[in-house]
Amino acid sequence: MIRQKSIIKKYAKTLYEIAKEQSSIEGVKKDLNAISEKLSNNKHYEKLMFSQFSPYKMKKMFINTALDGLNIRDVTRNFIEVLLVNNRISMLYDMIKFFNEIILFESGIIRASLTICSRQEDMGQFIKEQLKSASGKEILLESEENKEILGGFIIRVGNKVLDYSLRNRLNKLKKYLNEGKE
Structure with missing residues (x-):
């Protein structure tokens, strides 16, 4: 792949x-x-x-x-x-x-996607501004709602994924707690 x-x-x-x-x-x-x-x-x-x-x-x-x-x-x-x-x-x-x-990209635009638990326009705008500030490029942000992430957000830019979802955090905690049992 x-x-x-x-x-x-x-x-x-x-x-x-x-x-x-x-x-x-x-x-x-x-x-x-x-x-x-x-x-x-x-x-x-x-x-x-x-x-x-x-x-x-x-x-x-x-x-x-x-x-x-x-x-x-x-x-x-x-x-x-x-x-x-x-x-x-x-x-x-x-x-x-x-x-x-x-x-x-050559036109100065980066496509990013934002996955959030519930639609929050201010969250999308905040993320867009932060990405623009970090990259120096215009951001074309596509948002989607996914209740399965439980809270937080997931950002995808190109092949990079930043997963700050509550589901991901809980899975990491579960893995950490299970490592102690072995």
Whole structure:
């Protein structure tokens, strides 16, 4: 799984750098989102494209059919071809997601998610301000409510997780108390 994430990041970063050199970042972003939408709207295409058992020639035929009429840039088309040749097309959605994250980051925006037990707008605003102060970047904060955390909050920024939930604290206490019994 860690190796797969590393591969996804390398491909997305490489595509970003090439798109940046060609001054076509937004265009490539539109292309990728159009491809993603087209594939996700046709589960048959999606299943064939992402199956490890589908032969390369079949995948190539299907992707060419899917891309027809989308007016995709050469850089995006070449990227898809490289994914097909290297048998990495199954990682396309994750690569698109990471590519979009790179764009946000380079624009001075960090995406973060906040999980809290109950909706508290002032808590979200406070966390957002603290993250902005620490990072020096704008924060795009997505909040969700989850009663299972019992209290406190969980913050996710990229691959980092800060778990200050009551459930997590109680689990740590339980583990600590059980260690003494052994």
